[in-house]
Amino acid sequence: MELSRKELAKMKEEQLKLQRELHRRERKLKFLQEDLEKREQMFKTQWALLEHELSLFAKEREEFEREIKKQQYRSRLENEKTIYKANGRINAGMYFLGVHDELSLKKRYRDLLKLFHPDSMNGDVDAMQAINSEYTKLKKKYEEM
Template sequence: MKRAKNRQKLEEEVFINYEMMKERLYKQYPEIGKQYHYYKVSICKNEKEQEEFELDWKKYLYYLDTAGTFCTFNSFFEDKGLYKSSSYNTEFANEWKQRQFKSHQDNASAEQEKETEEKMNERHIIYFAGVQDAEALKKRYHDLLKIYHPDNQNGEVGTMQQIQQEYEYLKTCLGDKS
């Protein structure tokens, strides 16, 4: 009997402390009161989802109270990984998963573009190494034409095409208009 009273008293103290913290945070950050109402009314579709949301909201408020920095509920929701177990915020969870997937795709394509660019830059060094200006580029190009042009006895079509591509690229990099 005494344990039950102590437990009830402790629960009341925790509730009072929570309510005081909630009131203080709502004054400090008025926008979180609006977020709470939005989630409670618009996002949660049934009582189970509302109970789940209430637990997550308490975690969020305790975080705001102890962290010393402000973040939105969605940021907190994402950072703490609550989307994995949430039943009430499935739209956000799906949106988050799509953003993660798109971000992963963007990173992969950016890496692929970087690798391609690095390969191109390496390739340019092969035939035009040491070229510093448009005049030297043009001179080196004409020298290479004499050696690799397909009309020459030992000319190579593939090599000449590569030289031509490198020349065009470097010409634009060095600002040669001719």
């Protein structure tokens, strides 16, 4: 059962072919694995960048929404100031509408102080005096409760 030289040579040649093919496929696999690792790293980097930018955007959006609310509040107070200052009289009670307890009274008073204090840009001495008077009345009322 000896193999002939031709058969033996043919088998060796086929073995070499298979080894070359195996070696070629191993190199290709290694290249693909390295490429995959690079792509994964690039994806992670880009993902981190997107998350960072998204968090910055969310913070900016929150700040923008806070600023809009401030402007709306100031605008509303300014409109009320204009409406209730008609005929030289200020109805300070209107500034405290919706206040039902001492805590909300203090908060509203602080907000009104910021807006109408004579040292501020839109300061109004008359309005401030009327607001102080109304605040004192309401504070006594809530303290008695």
